[in-house]
Amino acid sequence: DAGITQSPRYKITETGRQVTLMCHQTWSHSYMFWYRQDLGHGLRLIYYSAAADITDKGEVPDGYVVSRSKTENFPLTLESATRSQTSVYFCASSELGGEAFFGQGTRLTVV
Amino acid sequence: GESVGLHLPTLSVQEGDNSIINCAYSNSASDYFIWYKQESGKGPQFIIDIRSNMDKRQGQRVTVLLNKTVKHLSLQIAATQPGDSAVYFCAEKVNNQGGKLIFGQGTELSVKP
Structure with a gap:
């Protein structure tokens, strides 16, 4: 199906664990973005990418890592999850x- | 620094009335502005956009106004319906800065039947 899909939809992990959130788009768009959304903060930009192998920090990049080896995929990794990273993440x-x-x-949710 | 903010966090209107949601931005280099609607449990959805060389743009029941002098953006919804109840975000982009899209805090619109 055409569009942009994220997986998983829900995830519970423990503090200190590594977790990767996946994002896949079928439009061949050049730009991809990761945002987190917390109550009272709207959407805050974590990282973005202008093309494959080109990534840049957004407003709140600490504790996150991204990669973009293929145009259609833009995974977001929390290398050592903390409770403050409990949030809703949008690609x-x-x-x-x-x-x-x-x-x-x-x-x-990080417990 | 760059920031986009909203004047009102909540707005309650009667069904059939017009709604106006306001947004202030601080980056005078921003050249593209977007309004998004977000319903509970869903990702933001595009409503309407406007480029900095325009003052007004109309869609179906929605109008966006841009005042670059005071760095103000507004979204007008005509004949507001219960289905319009959602959180509305304005966002700005500076295209020569890699297309980075920055969001404001959001306004929750509640439509009373």
Whole structure:
């Protein structure tokens, strides 16, 4: 199916564990983004990517790692999860001059 | 620094009335603005956009106004319906900065039947 999909939709992990959130888009958009959404903070940009093998930090990158080996995939890794990383994570994609299209989100709970 | 903010965190309107949601931005280099609607449990959905060379853009029941002098953006929804109840976000982009999209805090719109 065309679009942008995130997996998993829900994840519970323990403090200190590594966890990877997946994002896949079928439009061949150049740009991809990861946001986290917490109550009272709206959507905050974690990392973004302009093309394969090009990534850059957003507003809140600490504790996260991204990679973009293929245009269609943009995984987000929490190398050692902390409780403060409990959040809803959204992936998005766009072309340079256009709007961003969002996935359904991943609700991550760190216990 | 860059920031996009909203004047009102919540807005309650009667069904059939018009709604106006406001947004202030601080980056004068921003050249593209987008309004998103987010329903509970879903990702943000595109509503309407406007580029910095325009003052007004209309869609179906929605109008976006851009005032670059005071760095203000507004979303007007005509004849508000219960299905319009959601959180609305404005977002700004500076295209020569790699297309990075920055969001404001959001306004929750509640439509009373």
